[in-house]
């Protein structure tokens with residue numbers, strides 16, 4: 001044991017710096033299943049509160065759906081708890097392959113490989129597909145897991161300004177010399193809820209001979225007419241070479257991720273992707289439940305339709321109430337407050353009104369772009385939405401921000 | 416010298432700032448803590464400098480501190496090229 005005073009003090013100091021910068025994260029204990037109504041203990045040790053949840057990625061409200069829970073039980077009963085092995089030794093059951101087939105069918109791709117998480121999918125995919133002489137051309141705001149995956153890959157990095165297609169074009173021109181090239185973007189960007197311009201991206205990719213990878217974690221299951229994702233929404237089904245996505249959000253929300261796309265790409269990942277080779281995949285319970293989720297959303301678009309209706313209603317009412325909301329159609333509705341303290345003060349006040357939301361500020365979003373990110377779910381009923389709108393209006397009035405635009409809010413509260 | 420300074424500022428402006436941004440950048444502007452450059456875009460800045468001046472900056476030298484202002488970047492460059 002050599003955890004001496006040097007290491008201890010070093011870590012204590014790091015923690016102190018995080019705290020001084022006001023960046024400490026604190027977990028909130030939820031004492032109920034995930035859903036629209038949850039019981040929360042916050043701060044730790046405080047009495048339990050019943051609140052309406054507006055910060056889960058439970059877009060389709062399937063996290064605690066009875067059919068999904070039943071399928072999880074069946075998975076446990078029929079295929080056991082754990083595999084005690086990675087996929088290629090003795091960790092693959094028939095139901096793993098069946099889930100991969102269902103994902104392929106749902107996403108309308110050629111094949112799919114499961115990963116322990118989408119973080120792992122993104123961490124593993126680039127290093128397998130690209131090498132030193134190749135190029136990765138990524139949107140500046142791609143998810144942290146993609147940034148990490150790109151770091152693990154030797155290919156040359158190019159970054160284009162967020163959703164700036166002219167800049168992307170420049171980067172494609174700059175990288176003409178590279179052997180293989182891949183454009184990399186999130187389908188939906190999780191802080192603003194904006195959708196990548198996949199139609200233009202695909203056009204450019206074809207013109208400049210580059211592949212396209214889209215992380216559709218915040219879209220799979222509900223974006224697009226039948227919920228297939230941003231490729232459906234943008235009319236580019238069949239033109240995206242690689243989709244990475246998660247089972248940890250709309251698709252039941254437990255855990256797991258996948259890479260879905262061109263057959264050769266998926267085959268090669270099965271040979272070489274390190275998180276697939278060296279880590280256990282999702283357990284039978286989750287496989288069985290996720291499989292049921294795909295059955296449900298393939299059978300009917302009822303839940304995504306309700307989510308869409310909820311989203312439009314909430315966005316409309318909140319705009320009418322005088323809030324400054326980033327425009328869009330996604331169930332991520334960013335209520336812009338610009339000032340970090342204001343965003344956390346309002347989130348705290350809302351909590352005591354029974355509305356569970358979180359303030360986001362630098363470094364999660366750019367300085368002066370603080371906001372409360374509201375996430376709508378198909379589990380929300382009109383009563384939930386109306387309660388939230390009422391509470392927001394009450395607190396908005398208290399801070400006198402209703403009807404105020406960016407400039408006026410900043411004048412009042414600073415950046 | 417001033418040339419190099421201008422080249423770096425122009426690059427940062429063109430690559431990292433939005434077209435309508437009115438942010439002022441001079442040699443002392445803090446690039447990392449202001450959020451203009453993050454660890455992600457730092458790599459493209461490093462690659463740009465390496466290509467432009469035909470040098471190799473080891474990853475160990477490419478720290479957020481070394482890239483926190485144009486001035487810092489220039490002193491880093493001076494270790495590898497005669498500017």
Ligand SMILES: Cc1ncc(COP(=O)(O)O)c(C=O)c1O
Pocket residue numbers: 117118119120122143145186190215217218245246247248255256257
């Ligand atoms: C865009 C995006 N990609 C990947 C992930 C990681 O997903 P998982 O929880 O499956 O690792 C997330 C989750 O935060 C995400 O938002």
